Amino acid sequence: MAKLQISLKGRALRxxxxxxxxxxxxxxxxxxxxQESDDIEALLDTLExxxxxxxxxxxxxxIHRRAHRYGNSRILSELQSHGIDADSLVTIKAELADGEIARAREVWRKKFNQPAADAAERxxxxxxxxQRGFSHRAIQAAVSGGGDDDDC
Known part of the structure; x- marks a missing residue:
């Protein structure tokens, strides 16, 4: 039995x-x-x-998939690598900035859950x-606060 050839549009919908x-x-x-005769850009325009x-x-x-594990810079970098335009990135950055400290505290709490004993541990x-992409401000709040403060 021959395998059915899926059209480009069918593949895109899948x-x-x-x-x-x-x-x-x-x-x-x-x-x-x-194929040579296929116009991918026209198909993408049609889908949009x-x-x-x-x-x-x-x-x-x-953002929904990554926000609970990563910081703003990592998420924005990934969006940029996917071709999201600069205007949208500015808007997204403003929206993400509000909860970054709380997300950093939660990631810190899941991994370490106790204040550092010495400078090396800190x-x-x-x-x-x-490495998770959190800002220095969020890192300072998470590591020094230990998640006890709820002022974010």
Whole structure:
């Protein structure tokens, strides 16, 4: 039995039914299966016009998946790598800034749950949060406060 050939649009809809994709990511995935006569950009324009492909929904989805584990700079960097425009990034950055300290405290609490005993341990905790993309302000609040303060 011959395998059915899925059209490019069918493949795009299959990808989008699994999760939200950015325009750049979907174009990259579809390029593997495109023939010479296929116009990926036209297909993506059609999907956007039909509200099946949305950069705003993709951004929202990525933020929702990553916010409980990562800081603002890591999330913004990932959004930028997916081709999200600069205007949207500024808006997203402003929205994310509100809860970064609370998220940093929660990540710190899950990993360490106790204040550092010495400077080496404190540096280890700070490096951990820095690698997760949290700002220095959020790291200082999380490591020094230990999550006891609820002033954020």
């Amino acid at each position: 990808y989008l039914s699994a999760r939200e994709h950015s325009r750049m990511e979907l174009a990259r995935k579809l390029a593997r299966y495109a 016009a039909a509200k099946l492909l949305s950069q705003a929904r993709f951004s929202e989805s990525l 540096a280890k905790q700070m490096r951990f949060l820095l």
